[in-house]
Structures are given as structure tokens and as C-alpha cells.
Amino acid sequence: MLLPSLLLLLVEESLALGSIVQSKGRPDSHLESLRGIVQGPLSGWNFVFYLDPYLEAHVLEYVRGLLVDLSTSQVLVDLGSDGALWSQEQPTELLRGAYMIHLVVFQEDPRPFFEAVSLQWNPQYLLFFSVSDETRKDLLVDETFKSIERLLLVEKTYLANSASKPISAMYTSFPFEERKVKRIGSWGDARFASKEDLFVDRFESFRGYEFQLGTWLDDYPYLYQSKTKPEGYGDGLEVEMLDAMAKVLDYKYNLTKESPDMMWGAFENGSWTGMLGMVHRKEKNFTVNYFVITGERVEAFDASVSYWMEGFGMSMLSPPPLPKWRGAYYPFKPTLWLCLAITFVLVLIIMSIQDALQPEPFLGGVGSTWPYLLRAMFNSSIPRLPKAQWQRLFVGSWWLYCFIVTTAYTANLIAFLTIPVFPERIQTVEQVSMHDYGEFVPGALKTSQDPYYRALGDKLDLFPSDDIPVKSMLQGTHAYMESYSYNRINTFATNSYMLRDQLYPGHLCWYFQKNTAWKYKFDRGIRRLVESGLIAHWIKIKTDDFLGHDFERKQNRQGKERQNQALTLDHLQGVFFILAMSWAAGVLVFVGEVLRHRCVLQERVLTSSRSIIVLYTSKHLCTVSSSIIGDSMDCCIARKH
Numbered sequence: 001m002l003l004p005s006l007l008l009l010l011v012e013e014s015l016a017l018g019s020i021v022q023s024k025g026r027p028d029s030h031l032e033s034l035r036g037i038v039q040g041p042l043s044g045w046n047f048v049f050y051l052d053p054y055l056e057a058h059v060l061e062y063v064r065g066l067l068v069d070l071s072t073s074q075v076l077v078d079l080g081s082d083g084a085l086w087s088q089e090q091p092t093e094l095l096r097g098a099y100m101i102h103l104v105v106f107q108e109d110p111r112p113f114f115e116a117v118s119l120q121w122n123p124q125y126l127l128f129f130s131v132s133d134e135t136r137k138d139l140l141v142d143e144t145f146k147s148i149e150r151l152l153l154v155e156k157t158y159l160a161n162s163a164s165k166p167i168s169a170m171y172t173s174f175p176f177e178e179r180k181v182k183r184i185g186s187w188g189d190a191r192f193a194s195k196e197d198l199f200v201d202r203f204e205s206f207r208g209y210e211f212q213l214g215t216w217l218d219d220y221p222y223l224y225q226s227k228t229k230p231e232g233y234g235d236g237l238e239v240e241m242l243d244a245m246a247k248v249l250d251y252k253y254n255l256t257k258e259s260p261d262m263m264w265g266a267f268e269n270g271s272w273t274g275m276l277g278m279v280h281r282k283e284k285n286f287t288v289n290y291f292v293i294t295g296e297r298v299e300a301f302d303a304s305v306s307y308w309m310e311g312f313g314m315s316m317l318s319p320p321p322l323p324k325w326r327g328a329y330y331p332f333k334p335t336l337w338l339c340l341a342i343t344f345v346l347v348l349i350i351m352s353i354q355d356a357l358q359p360e361p362f363l364g365g366v367g368s369t370w371p372y373l374l375r376a377m378f379n380s381s382i383p384r385l386p387k388a389q390w391q392r393l394f395v396g397s398w399w400l401y402c403f404i405v406t407t408a409y410t411a412n413l414i415a416f417l418t419i420p421v422f423p424e425r426i427q428t429v430e431q432v433s434m435h436d437y438g439e440f441v442p443g444a445l446k447t448s449q450d451p452y453y454r455a456l457g458d459k460l461d462l463f464p465s466d467d468i469p470v471k472s473m474l475q476g477t478h479a480y481m482e483s484y485s486y487n488r489i490n491t492f493a494t495n496s497y498m499l500r501d502q503l504y505p506g507h508l509c510w511y512f513q514k515n516t517a518w519k520y521k522f523d524r525g526i527r528r529l530v531e532s533g534l535i536a537h538w539i540k541i542k543t544d545d546f547l548g549h550d551f552e553r554k555q556n557r558q559g560k561e562r563q564n565q566a567l568t569l570d571h572l573q574g575v576f577f578i579l580a581m582s583w584a585a586g587v588l589v590f591v592g593e594v595l596r597h598r599c600v601l602q603e604r605v606l607t608s609s610r611s612i613i614v615l616y617t618s619k620h621l622c623t624v625s626s627s628i629i630g631d632s633m634d635c636c637i638a639r640k641h
Contacts, residue, residue: 030156031062033168033187034105034129037154038066041198045101046073048094048123050113052106053080059131063105079106083116098124105129109136114144122147122515125199130155137181140173147515150199154187172200175517176207203518206251214275214284215255216264220489221542222290223255232257238288240538241307245525256284264289266443267296276301279513286513290483292506304510305523307535311505312441313484313498315491317476331412340405347373347398354391362386376402441481441504453503470494485539489546 038047047070051063067074075094077086093099095118102123104110110128114121126148130136133156139145140153157169168187173180184200185192192198217225217234226235234255242253256278259265265276265287272280275287280300290310293303329337351373352366363369375382376399386392445457461469461478473480474494482490484502491498510526512519529535 028166030131030166030168031059033154034062035066035069036187037127037129037198038070038103041192041194042101044072045195046075046099048075048077048100048102050077050079050102050104050106050110052104052108052110053078054107055105055131056107059105059107075100079104079110079113081113083113084118087117087121092120095120096122096124101125101127103127103129105131107132111139111142111144119514124148125150125195126152127199128153128155132156137171140171140181141175146175147517149202149517149520151202152199157186170198172202174202176203176205176209203521206249206518206521208250208252210252210254211285212283213253213255214259214278214287215289216258216275217255218258219289219483220486220546221539222485223288225257236542237308237535237538240542241526241529241535242288244529244534245522248525249521265291267300272300276511279511282513286510286516288510290486291509291511292504293509294506297511300514301511302514302516302519304512304519305526305530306507306509307526307530308508308539309505310484310508311502312481313487313502315473315480315482315487315494315496315498317473318495318497328413331409331415343401344373344377351394354388354394358388358391360387362388362391373398377406379403379406444504485543489543492547 049063049067051060055063067076087095100123102125104127106128107130126145128136128139128151130153136153136155140151145151151172153171154168155171156166158166169183170185170187170192171181171183174182215223215234215238217223217232219236219238221236223234223236223238225231226233226239229235232255246252256275259274259278261273261277263274263277265272265274267273271277275284275289276291276297278284279287291297292311293306297303332340348366348370351363351369355361355363355365355369363372372382379402382395382399386395442457442460442462445453445460448454448457460481461472469478469480470491472478473491473496479499480487480491480496481503484498488498510522512522
């Protein structure tokens with residue numbers, strides 16, 4: 001809202017420097033009507049007064065006195081000034097909206113000033129007060145003021161002739177009725193007690209008018225070609241909304257199968273393309289396809305209230321399940337397997353030290369200790385317990401630890417053997433593809449301040465049709481990006497999944513021509529549909545039409561059925577793989593023991609042969625010596641050897 005201190009004086013020099021005094025003469029009844037309107041039903045409202053420089057002196061003096069009596073803020077504008085220059089310097093709150101009453105007091109035609117103002121000028125309440133004796137009803141049907149929501153003309157009217165006492169007749173226009181300009185009464189009637197009574201609803205009904213919509217019937221589940229009606233008839237959420245409001249507002253509508261340039265709607269090379277282009281060129285009244293509210297679009301169009309919130313989703317090819325023979329170690333994460341290995345090594349070291357400190361060793365070395373401890377890890381019974389009480393407590397703690405670990409492993413193993421295990425799905429992509437139909441997303445990604453979004457935009461590939469990016473996604477080379485609901489329907493039957501986060505989530509709306517006077521009627525209808533929950537209900541119904549009735553519940557139920565399926569030989573690949581590895585290890589150990597046994601046996605044979613040779617040599621020497629030296633020497637050599 002404008003601050004109460006806002007006061008703009010853009011009037012003639014004579015008005016700015018003149019004394020603000022009440023006219024000494026009694027004003028006519030028509031001017032008294034102006035005071036009655038301002039201080040009656042419009043009491044308490046802020047005003048923008050547009051004053052005609054050709055007003056007579058007594059009229060100017062009367063308006064000055066009226067301004068002095070007002071306690072609210074007023075903005076004064078000279079209709080003889082440059083309308084374009086004035087509108088460029090004013091805040092948006094003054095130029096449009098329901099914050100102020102715009103009141104034009106004029107003698108001559110005021111249209112030259114308003115024809116020059118910018119498109120941002122679009123007050124909700126505009127009151128023309130004519131002090132001329134000529135009728136000005138043509139103002140109510142002029143193109144310059146067709147965008148005004150509430151429009152009122154008060155002009156001087158004589159019941160019989162110009163000599164009779166004039167009355168202040170009030171008129172407004174109803175654009176969708178046959179007789180557009182209607183008299184709603186004259187000032188003084190008791191029924192004009194409030195602002196709503198004064199500014200009547202000009203668009204209470206559209207009287208069967210047929211709106212031309214710029215649409216594209218390829219926007220699941222929002223708007224698409226009907227399966228049961230002829231070509232050109234739509235179906236989807238937007239059709240449900242249009243039909244529901246048409247019953248109340250009494251209108252018809254005509255859809256467009258596709259945009260002439262096969263573009264969605266973006267600002268390119270200084271002009272709007274696609275469906276937005278048709279609306280901007282005034283070829284169509286408005287568009288109802290999937291459009292998010294953006295600042296650039298709001299500058300050029302009138303956006304309705306939001307009816308749904310959605311963004312752009314990315315689909316990627318689902319990775320194949322991991323080999324089932326690896327299912328034996330799925331129950332524990334690699335970090336847990338590492339912790340178990342470290343724990344086993346520590347327990348082995350502690351147990352070996354304990355065993356070495358015993359007067360009589362319990363196991364007799366590391367070679368016997370690790371198989372003893374490993375028995376508990378495989379749920380095998382322990383053949384005997386240590387004799388020392390403190391060593392028994394240690395073994396009991398280790399056995400309890402192993403019992404908990406093996407129980408958890410066994411419980412998880414059953415689930416992992418029956419349910420396919422998939423690798424972790426990535427949430428970032430290296431390459432993205434999208435159908436190039438003129439959406440704002442490619443440009444927004446490339447100019448984004450977020451480094452991840454900008455990198456995504458640099459790697460974005462745009463294709464001329466929607467089939468190519470889907471095929472690229474199924475080949476595993478790209479991720480497919482599209483509006484979330486359309487993406488889900490388009491890729492539902494494929495082996496793909498959608499990333500958790502959506503890009504550029506925003507509020508969906510309808511876009512009308514700039515300064516559409518009757519847009520508020522659709523805003524009210526859309527609010528009612530949203531608050532009643534019909535929008536969410538219709539989206540679900542239209543999605544079910546493509547994906548099957550209650551498809552989300554069926555997907556969840558199928559997942560539970562997979563959890564309860566019986567074990568098959570295929571599920572036990574991991575167990576048999578471990579068994580085969582154990583057998584292979586056993587064979588290797590057996591071969592090693594056989595080879596070791598043979599090596600020991602050969603070494604014993606060689607040792608025995610050497611002993612015999614040494615013994616034989618000793619006896620031979622002893623015999624030779626005895627023959628030369630004598631029997632005494634023979635006995636000495638024999639003892640020595």
C-alpha cells in the first residue's frame with residue numbers, strides 16, 4: 001500500500017499557486033454529487049485525482065475545497081501533462097491494483113492522456129466524473145479502458161431540458177452483454193451505500209461468450225487429446241477446471257491443438273513464441289497449459305492464482321540388479337565386515353597372549369587359537385572350555401558377541417536372498433537430454449548462479465522430438481528431463497526411475513493478456529477448486545487413466561509380494577558360491593598337507609640313510625685301525641662314534 005504521506009502534485013501552475021478556498025457561490029447539484037460520492041460510499045479510501053486543465057474556475061475551486069476536507073492521502077495529476085512520462089515515474093502500487101480509487105474530473109475528452117500511459121497502469125477502480133453538458137458514454141466502451149475491472153461514469157443529465165435541474169446519472173458497461181452501456185441509477189439513491197454498490201460487477205456472467213485458448217494437446221495429465229471425443233477436444237485437469245467454472249460463469253471455450261511454431265512459450269529474439277506468443281499478440285484470450293509463474297512472464301502477461309505446485313523431474317535408466325552370487329555379503333555393509341575382521345584379529349591376539357601366560361597352555365599357539373575362535377563365528381559348538389575362570393569369561397563374552405552377529409546376519413540374509421539387490425541410484429547425472437519445445441529451463445540452467453545447475457545446463461542436449469531423448473535415456477547415455485507428471489507418465493512403462501529432487505519447482509497458473517479486466521472471475525473460481533480439494537483429486541484421476549487405477553497402491557503391494565516369495569535355487573547362488581569356495585579352500589589345504597607330509601617323509605628317509613652311511617663308515621675305520629694299532633685303539637674309536 002501507499003504511505004499516507006504520498007502526495008503528488010502535477011497540476012497547472014495556476015492550480016498550484018492559487019488559493020485553496022471554497023467558492024462563495026452555491027455550487028450546482030452535480031458538483032454536490034461529487035462530494036457525496038467521495039465522502040459517502042468512498043469515505044476512507046485514498047484517491048488519485050486526474051484534473052482536466054480545461055475545467056472552469058468555479059469547478060477547480062470546488063475541487064480544492066473538497067481535497068481540503070479529505071483526511072486520506074490524495075495524488076493529483078494534470079491531464080494536460082505527458083501520460084507516458086508520468087506513468088514511468090510512479091510506483092506499481094499507484095498504477096494498478098485495488099489500493100486506490102482513480103477519479104477523473106474532466107470537461108474535455110481525457111483519452112489522450114490515458115492512451116499514452118504504460119501498460120502498468122491498470123487501476124481496479126476508475127470513476128469518470130464529467131462536468132460537461134455533452135454525454136461521454138463512449139468512454140465506457142473505449143479500448144483504452146477495456147482492462148478496468150470496475151468502471152463508473154457520472155455525468156450531468158437533464159430530465160426535461162437544459163433549464164431544468166440536472167441530476168447525476170451513473171453508468172457502467174457490461175462488455176459481454178448485448179447492450180453494453182447501462183444506467184445503474186442516479187446519485188441520491190439510498191442503495192449506493194458502499195463501494196461495492198457503486199462499482200457494480202461488470203462480469204457477473206460471460207453470457208455464453210466463447211473464449212479462444214492458446215493450447216497444446218500434449219501435456220499429460222493437464223491437457224491432452226480426448227480418447228473418446230473427436231480431434232480437437234481436450235481432456236485432463238485443465239478441461240475439468242474449465243468445465244466446472246463454465247457452469248457458473250456461463251462461457252464456452254475453444255482449444256488449439258498445437259501452437260503454430262511448435263514451441264511452448266518463451267521470450268526469444270525480442271518476441272514471445274508458442275502459446276504465450278498467441279496470447280501476447282492478442283490472437284487468443286489466455287492459455288491453460290503447464291506454465292510456471294516467472295518474473296519475465298508476469299511482466300508481459302496477467303498470471304492467475306496458482307492451482308498446483310510442480311517442477312521438472314529427471315528420469316534415468318534403472319541399473320540392473322547386482323549378481324545374486326554376491327548376496328552372501330549383502331546383509332552387512334563393507335564397513336561392518338571390516339570391523340568384524342579387526343575385532344577377530346584383536347580377540348585372536350588377546351587370546352594368544354592369555355594362552356601364553358598360562359602355566360599349562362590351553363590351546364598351544366596361534367595355529368590352534370584362530371580355528372577355536374572361528375567356530376563361534378560359524379555357530380559351531382566349542383569342544384572344551386579353558387580351565388582358568390577369567391579366561392572362561394573372555395571366551396563366553398566372545399561367544400555371546402558372535403551369537404548376536406550371526407543371528408543378525410542370518411535374519412538379513414534371508415531377505416537379501418529373496419529380494420533383488422540394486423546398486424545405489426545416483427542422484428546426479430553426467431548428461432541430460434530434453435525435447436526442445438521452447439521452455440524456459442534450458443536458458444535458466446545455463447545462466448543459473450548455482451554451479452551444479454549451470455554445469456547441468458552446459459551438458460544439456462536438446463532434441464527436436466520427444467522420442468529421441470527417451471530412447472537416449474533407455475540406452476543409458478542420458479537422463480530425460482521434463483515436467484514431473486508428464487515425465488512420470490511418459491516413462492512409466494520403461495525400466496527407469498525418477499530422481500528424488502525436482503528442478504525449478506514452482507506454482508502453476510494460467511496466463512491471460514496483459515490487463516485483462518475479467519481475470520479475477522477465474523481467480524475466484526480457481527481458488528474455490530483448490531480449497532475444495534478438486535485439483536488434487538483430478539490430477540490423481542487423470543494420472544490413473546494412464547498408469548492404471550490406484551497404481552501407487554499396486555506398486556507397494558507388488559513390493560510386499562516379492563518379500564514373501566519362496567526361496568529358489570537361483571536365490572542361493574551366494575550360499576553355494578561360499579560353499580564352493582570353502583571346498584576349494586579345503587582341497588588346497590588338503591593338497592598342502594599331503595605335500596607337507598611327503599616332504600617330511602622324504603626328509604626322514606634321507607636322514608636315516610645318512611645315519612646308516614655314517615655308521616658303516618665308522619665301523620670300517622674301526623676295523624682298519626685295530627689291525628694296525630691294536631685292540632685298545634679300536635675300542636676308543638668305537639666309543640667316540
